[in-house]
Amino acid sequence: MIFDSMNEWLSKAGYFSLTLLIVTIYGLFVGALIERIIAKVQGRIGIPYSQPFINILKNFFKRTAISHGIMFYLGPVFRIAGGIGTLAFIPVIYGNEMFSNFSTAGDLFLVIYFMFFGQLGMALGAGESGHPYSAIGIARGLSQMTAYEVPFALAVISIVIQYDTLSLTEIVAAQQGGWQNWTVITNWVATLAAMLALLGMTGYSPFDIFLAPQEIPIGPPTEFHSAYLSLLQTNRALFGATKLILFMNLFFGGATGWGELMIKTFLIYMVAIIVGVAFPRFRVDQAIRFFFKIPTLIGVMSIIYAQMLLTA
Amino acid sequence: MKLPFGRTTSSPISTGHSASLDFAQPEPVDLASGKYVKLWQGPQHPGITGNMSLELTLDGDTIIDCKTHVGYLHRGFEKLMERRSFIQNFTVVCRIAVPEPTFNEYLYSHAVEEISGIEIPERATWLRTMNLEMMRLASFLMWIGGQGGAFGQYTVANWTLAYRDYVLDLFEEMTGARIYHMYIVPGGVRAGLPDGFEGRAREIMDGAEKLLDQIERVMFNNTVFKARSKGLAIIPPEMIDPYGIVGPNARACGVKRDLRKDEPYLAYDQLDFDIVTGTDSDAYERAYLRLQETRQCISLIRQCLDRMPMDGAFQADMPNVLHWKVPAGETYVKAECTRGEYGYYMVTDGSELVRRVHVRGPSYTHAIAVMERLAVGNNIADIAGMMVSLHTYPPEIER
């Protein structure tokens, strides 16, 4: 047991709840902001900033009269457990005891494990719903996940080699002391591979193949409604923000305050959006082929690059 | 690739003119085996153009059988027209094809005029030509947006649909209505142009041209769009005649047929344009061909504005419509709409009511026979794009 006492654990848990709340609200807000930016490109005004919150409330107040079995109910729960679990082991604000969560207790691999735990749980739940589009959506989502995993995992391995640690806190600590120490400068190859993987992770065009309203409306969440959907929406905001925080920690030097965190994550998100508004959607085989080609190659190169950094 | 129905995916259709079409009934698929999935795409599906549905049988992601189901919009127009007088019919016909009502109005009026021998004034000819071309422009703008949207490029869809609205504004100015104009009446048109229309129309045409240039950059030069649409749903030239494929779908494989040029109607013989043709006959080629035709529309509207007589009668002297009897006769009139040959077949028997009207829409063959053929062997992801690429409107199939 790494905690000295129950008290410390409790205070940790309290702080984590606060972090969770802030990150979720920030995720919902940034979601609305991104929607408005996309709308601007399309010549529209877009949704009000409060819209994601109202949507979640409305869905929560909606009635449910469907039963698809126990796994169907558990799907969104697994999903949000994955989201919370991911956040729990990421130091949100570096050097701040309050907002570094349980990062001392877990390492990078645990975080990555939690990232996929949610997806798999969701897959089970959506599969239980029995809708054929859900099944196709899951098949697409999981195969795309497998594909973007490869460059991302290679990039992470490269970073692990570079910093010789699995602890996220230590990785962030190694990047402190000015922008020239950030991974994006010191190991730009790995960053490039990971940013390409991020395009797939965020699920905007051209990699929104698992939702794809024109093809399989709307993939895994087809049957989810009312409170389940509001759980999924909450998780979407939370998980989206968490992924960005993870990327920020790994490649962009972490954050020492909430302001820095918001600016950095927003800018990382913008990369996916700029690609997203301009491109149509890939077909699933094309998406997989895309990830297995150049991003994977860059990922392999990043490992070699990290080795060179060590030996140099 | 060998498919369980004895069909092959890549081999071109084996139908020459002398050979008969292969209509071997496919072997029934054992759905209980769990290997195949039967999937209904539509009518409640965002990827379906209008209100129709496809019954797909899937083997993994690959479609091994496709059946089109139509009739969700069947209103029995042909029956309704048999019990309405000639002037009452003119308000009904425009509702047959929602996105392009003008072609129905024109063809109905033209058929009536042809049977009863009414000559329309020259100004009405020009106004009709311009109205049809504006309709074509609006329809193509919506189509480009639809093709972008079908592949997930919502930016283009938003741009073109918003711009289509400006063209609808022009319609509103010219005819008083956005969607159902009821502008072209038997004997001419309902009104001339309002003051200052020409300037505003030219302004909107300039804007449309700029928009099309942008769309060419964003959509047609886009790698992903190319990856999705190139090689998708290729219509081989041997399929054109046996399947009755017309319009841009046929022109995209090099068939130089355009009713506006081949059998000029209205003022098209005085307008300066060329038939646009393509070579590859895939979804990309068809889309690009339609983009060029949209540009052509803009040029034609400008030419109409240049050459149109600005005053004079816009309606021929008509008999009292309450007593209007059309002599017995039979005719088939057709016009080139955005999807190809649109036709009205009319039989009259000298009474106040029409005996029989048959409306021939190009989607009749594109959405059913052609779609069912092309879908087989494709990925389910491409169905929406393929369907939009064939440019089908269900209301003109079932009427």
Add this chain to the structure above:
Amino acid sequence: MKNSLNTDDTLENSGLTEEEQLLFSNARPRAYEPYPIKAVEDFANWARANSLWILAFGTGCGAIELRPLMTARFDANRFGVAGRPTPRQSSVFIIGGYASVKTLKRIIRSYEQMQGPKFVICLGICPINGGMYFDSYNTINQFDQYIPVDLYATGCMPRPEALVASIMALQKKIKAGECDGANRYVENFDWYKANQKKVIKNWDMPDYNW
């Protein structure tokens, strides 16, 4: 029947075969009970009014004016309106004008799959009294005989401005708690079902499918 939810008052599901009967529930629909505290119910209504998700089902020609409504010119997203491709998640059903008998069957299915509270807007004259197709053998004349309607937007076609106005009116109605179409459907369920079955002759689906 084992698939009824502990009630004796079940539906017949006579349109189904023996095996299919086991696949569908035959319980009756239940009315929506408002929250006992009025403030909570008002708050819920406010949230519902400001987040109207429209089912993406273009049932007739009215669908053509929904595209300008949702895209850049009129941008209904500003009012919390969004399109939703699945009936499970949508709360507003916009009936685009006339409904042919074949479409009516799909409308009923989609409507019953939507989760309450749900609202119906009818576009055009055709759903009110048949409009231009009053004498057609394939289009129904009075839509509210089959599905309860909350709001009509007349015209042929209603312009996008009229659609925006009707969305605003619907929001006002929801906030006032007067949109009880779904409850009327439940309360007069047998009447609606009888009307539906009078028109749809090949009834091969459950009476109320969840």
Add this chain to the structure above:
Amino acid sequence: MNDLMERLQRDFGVDDITVRKPALTTFRVKKDSAETLIRELRDREGYTHLNFMTCIDYIEDGIFTLVYMLHNYDKKLSLGVHVDISRENEDMVSIHTLWAQAWTYQRELREMYGINFPGSPRLEEDFCLEGWDDIPPMRREFDTKEFSEQRFGHREGRHSEEPRDHMKVELYPNRGGDEK
């Protein structure tokens, strides 16, 4: 065109040849030779495009007239082939082997008129109507207004005028709607 018509008259015994307009000629042919004639026109004469096929109900004569509209893209000519069949003995030779879209038309005619096309694929499937339990709706004896009133009902307050009577009242109010 005249040569072709003479040849068709000689070989197939077509009659009732009418030039409707320069680009459209219609003629009538017996039911038995219709399919051969259409095949001949498609393969030999270049009438490769089937614009549509439809049916006209002449209830007073007790016949259905089937119309096959063929088009020649090279000569830019259309031929309307009329085939009379009895309203009672509603059988017609199927041309689904000639054009891919023909079976759709035949399915529609089957549903709308009740004409049978033996051998045509998917003929029994519903096309537009679903669960139709009356006589085929496009037949002349089917009264769509009556059917609609009886099945769908009308809302109270709907008010419709016979346009002629209405206009008479509007135009000649002083004479009580009397035109003279």
